[in-house]
Amino acid sequence: MSHDCSTPTIADGTYVFDARGIARRFRHAAIFGALDALHPGERMRFCNDHDPLPLLSQITNVFGRKVNIEYVSRAPGEIVIDFIVAA
Incomplete structure (x- = not known):
């Protein structure tokens, strides 16, 4: 699966953070x-460019259930994660 993180996708409520x-x-x-x-x-x-496991732990500790974490890609050098704010 290929991802272009240089193109913002805002129409569906997704904001790219490279x-x-x-x-x-x-x-x-x-x-x-x-x-x-x-x-x-x-x-x-x-x-x-790497899997930010310590960062994910910090996000979980700070935001709890307010922010859901979903991996989109775990390819070496191409980590893509969606952080979704609970409605």
Whole structure:
């Protein structure tokens, strides 16, 4: 399955967040800020070069059931995760 994380998909409530273009020291703050800005029913499609397991744990601890996590792709070098804000 191929994913183009450079093209925003907003019509269906999905916002693309490509972490690969953000300096590592700013990534977590940017991701948490983006998740906090989403409205119920919206989703953020997160693209990264590695599986961010510590980040996912932090998101679960901070947001709990408010944010659902769904993998779209776990291909090496092409991790795509949808973060969906519960309605």
